[in-house]
Amino acid sequence: MPSKRILLVDDEEGLCRMMEAILTDSGYIVKGYTRSFEAVEDYRHGDWDLVISDIKMPGMDGLEVLARIKAKSPDIPFIIITAYATVEMSIQALRKGAYDMLTKPFEPEELLYRVKNALQHSQLLTENQELRDELVGKFRFDNIIGDSPQLKELLQKVERVAIRDTSVLITGESGTGKELIAQAVHYNSPRKGKRFVAINCGALPETILESELFGTKKGAFTGATENRQGLLEAADGGTLFLDEIGNLPMNVQKTLLRFLQEQEFLRLGDTKPTKVDVRVISATNSDLMAEIKTGAFREDLYYRFNVVNIHLPPLRDRPADIPLLAAHFIKLQNEKFGTRIRGLTPEAFQSACDYAWPGNIRQLRNVIEACMAIETGEWISLPVLSQFIDVDSAPVRELTDGDSYSAALSRFETSYLISLLKKSAGNIDAAAREAGMNMATIYRKIKKYDIKKEDYS
Template identity: 55%
Template sequence: MTAGAHILVIDNEKGLCKMLEAVLTDSGYRVSAFTEPQKALEVFHPGHFHMVITDVKMPAMDGLEVLKLIKKQDDDVPVIMITGYATVEMSIHALRNGAFDILTKPFEPEELMQRVRNGLRQTSLVEENKQLRQELANHDRFGEVIGKSPALTTVLDTARKIARRDISVTISGESGTGKELVACAIHEHSARRGKPFVAINCGALPESLLESELFGHAKGAFTGADQEKKGLFEMADHGTLLLDEVGNLPMNVQKALLRFLQEKEFYRVGETTPTSVDVRVLAATNADLQEEMAAGNFREDLYYRLAVVRLEIPPLRKRRTDIPLLAAHFVEIMNRRFGTKVKGFTPEACEVMIGYDWPGNIRELKNVIEATLAIESESLVGIDGLSRLMDVKKFRKNNAHLAGLPKYSDALSSFEQDYFATLLQRNRNNVERAAEKAEVNVATLYRKIKKYNLR
């Protein structure tokens, strides 16, 4: 946020109020100044002001009450609190209620402007994350698949076209790339939408149970089969069946599946009368089925029946431009689930996420964001919080020179604890002076004091 931002100033001391107005106006900001907090609150509306600066001690209404009322209307606007004496307790209370920074009197105009610029920078970051969420809301989705990178768009364009054609499709890609989401989207864009979509992981069940799970069994077909059971093919009748990790199918099940694809019928285990159903079969795999055919582990005739159309979902490292969009999507989900109000990520954190190779793909990204939001309390997640949950050795940059060094998150925490403890000691525990020396705002320093239990 550059010059031209609109700032609301509240201070019952007329002289200080005029001084604040003059300094801010000289720097190119638009200012609305009030000595009565009630009148200031009457003109405050969400989105109308880019920042609020308020005194803490005022006779009619104290600044902490003003802070709560401001945040109730617009949680995104940064609020700088001005006080004659900032105790740790008061500062933590203000920060917990959403204050961006605390400025202790007396202060120099340069110090005020530095805090203002930092606060307006946060406003810009929040606005950027809002735009990202808006972009996400306007995103032309294919089912629940998120992304608009060229690598993904090409695949989804093909998926949209073949969704309406009742043919078998094989979806390949690394683990965690969203193969099941693509399969589900194909189903939802087909004439079978509204009918069952059934998925099974072919590698999750032992061979002895898999055939019965897929095709069902007759009563008494084997030990423990005390009643007739319908299989997943019957459960998916008139709908779609996804065979995930299809490369794990044993040969006897491959033979039965081939018969179904050819004849549209199958035999339940223990029965001699065939059962007919109308099911579209989709397959997903993270293995190379052609290599499995060459090794004799997968039937060639079945492969060509399943892979009438082949879709390959690119890994996340080949669609890095989708990462901010996916991150915004997961933040939105986690905020709804946990009742949190995280706005998004700082530019540095976004750079880390984009530069990371994500060996676990989208699943790993989701897990990292979920864990980060469970740990972090900041409205904008920074690199220090994010890095505690990521293996930085897998960044794109050459990290050979890091061999033998501790994890980045551990090294950062150790450095911060020593740095801020020494900083406070050298400045005789004067938080304002220490923050000025470190060139960080007072709110940041108070957070570090709390985080590392510095006394």
């Protein structure tokens, strides 16, 4: 790991040089200043990992140094040194953004201990931010795979809905990616900094589902020895995703309706309502209107859930996305297991494009993973693929003139190349490395499919 860089400011030259020597001997890169104006003037964002400054200095004191440096680098850790710390001074320094205060006189070990803590705290903050950024990036719209007109229209709707704090009902067959769309709504909304909490309403018995959602009060039943937070409280400020709401028991439906109307609910065994701020996104593969007619689902709750409806088309209705999804899943498996599967053979490719995929994206992913587990060559062959889908007797899409193998391959290669070029910002060399091709092949295909710069810029 590179050495951490520390900026040191103290008008006492002897103390400044002593601290500089202690920190340098411990492996840090240190630059000491005895003039605070000069230190602030020379400071550049990104050049330093920690600032240590005395508080009492002529001209510009340590609190002003703190304020000016924090204006340039809000997240940099800052340690204040003082000979006479008071409560008022400590509060003032902490309010201005100081991480710690060190009182003179101090031993070298104490200085090193405080420095180590400040740097570790800063590193944790940086890592947490990187994780949050990675999570948000994972659910950006351009990371939802597909190039069909149906998917593009869907994502445009998701983008508009995400910023509006309304309830959303996502409908579609099993395996179409309803939870992924729910995550995309959350992580592109003003609530993205708070939690996304998901629960499958069909996976839990009625009594457990109720306590999971609303929590329990101490003494509500035998074994309830303490107050227990439910998922609604856990999602406060964020988003609660209710999957398979067609399986909601009637008593839970009643409680959820009250919550959606009042933004408050009762824990099991409690008499005092709990108020939270939660956006609810729900999903189902059931025909809720049919369930309303039979009395299995409340009509008033349906309209509370269904303020905005997002319907995910089945994979068979967007065949142009099948090649892109297959290529994406192959890439993920290659990265995970260090394999070098290059794709599907022409025969397997044609069969995959023609197959109806009743299990939708989930089935396609599972089939690709299974094929790659047993395939011994560089390409997934038709004999291997046929072990997991019945390419002869299973229902297939009705072919049209535009669904020939050559047309499907052209669509796939064009979309794949544009995706690569977007990812590499038009860098042909980087795109070639990503695809495992040489640059000449990339250039030939760009020319063949008449791909313009505006297509990927």
